Amino acid sequence: MTRRDGSRGRASVARLLVVVGAVVGCGGGPGVEAPASATVAPGSVEFIPAFYTAEQAERGRRVFGSVCSVCHGRNEFTGPIFEFTWVAEPVGHLFQHVSASMPQDAPGSLSLAEYAAVVAYMLELNGREPGARELPADVEALNTMRW
Ligand code: HEC
Structure with missing residues (x-):
């Protein structure tokens, strides 16, 4: 990198x-x-824990497998460096980065729903529990969510 x-x-x-x-x-x-x-001005946003569904993370896993894994290993998206870089930030920051810059050879080529699914997969990789609501493909909503 x-x-x-x-x-x-x-x-x-x-x-x-x-x-x-x-x-x-x-x-x-x-x-x-x-x-x-x-x-995300501190104090102006009430952060809520991010949520996603198991089915959404599964879709994200498939997108990751077919698109992202050409260049990335799964283990790049867990562990201390990933936590320092992304988990400390609102979930929207990762979504923004990935949807604007990835895949590096064709930025923005996936749908926003696919990018959200990939982020849901990353929540799963980092041990967050799935629930009943999908992670929204909306950067403003995601910027109110913490990991
Ligand atoms: C063609 C190769 C390629 C593909 C495909 C690709 N990436 Fe990347 N990605 C890179 C490179 C090179 C970097 C490091 C430079 C950068 O950040 O732009 C990177 C960086 C990143 C980062 C920042 C990593 C960090 O150090 O914090 C994330 C997150 C990421 N990619 C996610 C994805 C996701 C999710 C996908 C699939 C939708 C994807 N990438 C597809 C090449 C790729």
């Missing part, structure tokens, strides 16, 4: 700025508004 990558870089910078802002503790921070906190 060493390719030039705008969105990954931006996400990392955003996180760094959030950390810097928190450490420095000044309201305006360094004068740069991190995109992550711009979309």
Whole structure:
């Protein structure tokens, strides 16, 4: 994973700025508004736990198997690095990244429902329990959800 990558870089910078802002503790921070906190202003959003159905995760598993696994192993989407990068963020951030940038050779080529199914599969891979409601394919709704 060493390719030039705008969105990954931006996400990392955003996180760094959030950390810097928190450490420095000044309201305006360094004068740069991190995109992550711009979309989800702390305090303005009540986070709810993400939900998905087992059937949706199964669809996501099939999409992953036919599309994503050409380049990715399943184990890239669990474990400490994945948790630090994505699980610490609202679920919508992963959805946004994946739906805008993946598959890398054809970004945006899947339906939003397919991207949501893949994210549901990742919730399952990370031990979240399925339920009765599908994960919505809607970034605003997903940005109110935590892992
Ligand atoms: C043609 C190869 C290719 C395919 C197919 C592909 N990816 Fe990727 N993906 C990459 C590369 C290369 C990177 C690292 C650079 C980047 O982030 O753009 C990446 C990065 C990612 C990341 C960020 C990883 C991180 O380090 O946090 C996620 C999440 C991701 N891909 C998910 C997916 C999903 C889900 C699919 C299937 C819908 C998919 N990718 C399909 C090549 C691919």
